[in-house]
Amino acid sequence: NAGVTQTPKFQVLKTGQSMTLQCAQDMNHEYMSWYRQDPGMGLRLIHYSVGAGITDQGEVPNGYNVSRSTTEDFPLRLLSAAPSQTSVYFCASSLTAGVDEQFFGPGTRLTVL
Amino acid sequence: RKEVEQDPGPFNVPEGATVAFNCTYSNSASQSFFWYRQDCRKEPKLLMSVYSSGNEDGRFTAQLNRASQYISLLIRDSKLSDSATYLCVVNIRQKYIFGTGTRLKVLA
Numbered sequence A: 001n002a003g004v005t006q007t008p009k010f011q012v013l014k015t016g017q018s019m020t021l022q023c024a025q026d027m028n029h030e031y032m033s034w035y036r037q038d039p040g041m042g043l044r045l046i047h048y049s050v051g052a053g054i055t056d057q058g059e060v061p062n063g064y065n066v067s068r069s070t071t072e073d074f075p076l077r078l079l080s081a082a083p084s085q086t087s088v089y090f091c092a093s094s095l096t097a098g099v100d101e102q103f104f105g106p107g108t109r110l111t112v113l
Numbered sequence B: 001r002k003e004v005e006q007d008p009g010p011f012n013v014p015e016g017a018t019v020a021f022n023c024t025y026s027n028s029a030s031q032s033f034f035w036y037r038q039d040c041r042k043e044p045k046l047l048m049s050v051y052s053s054g055n056e057d058g059r060f061t062a063q064l065n066r067a068s069q070y071i072s073l074l075i076r077d078s079k080l081s082d083s084a085t086y087l088c089v090v091n092i093r094q095k096y097i098f099g100t101g102t103r104l105k106v107l108a
Helices: none
Strands: A004-007 A010-013 A019-025 A031-038 A042-051 A054-057 A064-066 A076-078 A087-094 A108-112 B004-006 B011-014 B019-025 B032-038 B045-050 B055-057 B060-065 B070-075 B084-092 B095-098 B102-107
Touching: A004 A087, A010 A019, A019 A031, A019 A087, A042 A064, A042 B095, B004 B084, B011 B019, B019 B084, B019 B102, B032 B060, B032 B070, B045 B055, B045 B060, B045 B070, B070 B084
Parallel strands: A010 A108, B011 B102
Antiparallel strands: A004 A019, A019 A076, A031 A042, A031 A087, A042 A054, A064 A076, A087 A108, B004 B019, B019 B070, B032 B045, B032 B084, B055 B060, B060 B070, B084 B095, B084 B102
């Protein structure tokens, strides 16, 4: 099992550009989520999904879109990148939402100029 | 007020010391609780889940106090390799909410 994979590892964007961060898991987990981590802020939940076709907003959803067309994939779209979106982005999955451990991908380091 | 709060530290302790971290949460509907460990610039990894009766895994002990709405992590006989950031995580209505983390440095 590859676990949770994220691509790309690093990305530099210009203000106003759009892009998609990819996340995939091969553990047949129902629950997937996206976080951003900024210095001194901990991980903040952007969006999450409890299963294919179902997504919901987390703590900081503005400027981001998600979709969950399959159990395996949960891409995060930045619609019009802003410098405030410079951060490290982590994708995670767990068997269900609730008592289960989350497994994290290695992260994507995004810089918006 | 943040939903999950931790003292950011750093806690600087000598090898062999015992150190304890607390984490408070504000939502009484919180369902499950975890401690994660994060090494510099790496992804978080589960250290242990926290159960109502308390639980122990080797040198690590976790406790949950629902009445006072806090969880704790005790590390005994600290090792240099325990140096990391420890993240408290609370699950509230299908959302995993993280504290900002507590930095631990174990000194030789």
